Amino acid sequence: MSSALILHHYDFSNYSEKVRLVLGLKGLTWRSVEIPPTLPKPDYIPLTGGYRRAPALQIGADVFCDTARIIEELERRFPEPTIYPGPDSVAQRAFTAGLERWTDATLTRNTINYISCEHSDADRFTPEFLADRAALLGKPEPGLAHRKAAAIKNLTQLRPQLSWISDILHDGRTYIYGEAPSLADCVIYHPLWVMDQLAGERAAVIPAVIRQWMERVAAHGHGNPTSMTAHAALDVADSSDPLPPLPSQTLDGDPALGDTVSITPTDYGRANPSVGTLVAIDAQRLALQHRNERTGLVTVHFPRFGYSVRALDG
Structure with a gap:
């Protein structure tokens, strides 16, 4: 059984950057598998059972999807140094979870929509990338006139959010919660990065005050990554056994353990669910198992928040 941390990601994924920053704050050694930013993802989907979004953290034959579930697992396995420094880590954890919902959704949407419309001729925005993202979001690909109008619209929403971050930093503090870096720094940093x-x-x-803080966050780096091929990562899964499922607490309306289910994001990417046998469920987490000829039996883990689980007929 392999215990190596294998991150499946791509270079300009801001959600991947959030996880890379946590790996850096903890000084962890990990394997880096570069995946395509657009479909098809023939060496990634076999691990996740259908889920297409990045990143995912593979540990043997266990695959953790969504940054919230990935970071929770990293903190559980490597509690020191903690990403919740200070005397009241429980309250900080809860507050940061709420902060993360803002930055992952609203702030990220405004930063990406603004910059993609303002710099629609940048090298990243190939026709293939734009078509893929339009399909992912379930929207038509915008024309040039629409992009310019959207840039202005998103900038008006982005400016007050930047002022909130500036207000936090105006007293000269080193990081969001004071003198020690925390998950809060990572969750605010990645949509700006x-x-x-x-x-x-x-x-x-x-603004300059945010730029200076971003430089301090970036200086922690990404830990100690080494490259790994996607085929080698699939071989690791195939030669490993999933960990025993976590204890479950089935709630009203939940599928039963052993049901064939789909686990789907509630915001976007709903056309690409993960499908398999439900093996763990409670108020906070979900996990299913699926078998693929390239991976063997794999357990795929998700947070409960932001995902729906549905039993499939047959």
Whole structure:
């Protein structure tokens, strides 16, 4: 059984950057598998049972999807140094979870929509990429006139959010919660970082006080990654056994353990669910198992929040 951390990601994925930052804060050694940013993903989907979004963290034959579930697992396995520093880590954990819902959804949507419309000629925005993202979001691909209008619309929403972050940092603190870096820094950093990545230059809209904080966060790096091929990662899964499922607490309306289910994001990417046998479920987490000829038996883990689980007929 392999205990190596294998991150399936791509370079300009802001959600992958959030996880890479946590790996850096913890000083962890990990294997890096670069996956395509667009479909098809023939060496990734066999691991996840159908789920297409990045990143995913593979540990042997267990695959953790969604940054919330990935980071929860990293903190459980490697509690020191903690990503919740300070005397009241329980309250900080809850507050950061709420903060993350804002940055993962609203802030990320505004930063990406603004920069993709303002810099629609940047190298990242190939026709294949734009078509893939339109399909992922279930929307038509916008024309040039629409993009310019959308850039202005998103900038008006982005400016007040940038002012909130500036207000947090105005007292000269080193990090969001004070002198120690935390998950809060990672969850605010990644939607701002992606603007530079997509535009191919430093986004002028980011104020200097935020830029200085971003440089301090980035200085922690990404831990100690080494490259790994996707085929080698599939071989690791095939030669490993999944860990025993976590204890379950089935709630009203939940499918039963052993049912064939689909687990689907509730926001976007709903056309690409993960499908398999439900092996664990409670108020916080979901897990299913599926078997693929390239991976053998794999357990795929999700957070409960942000995902729906549905029993499939037959």
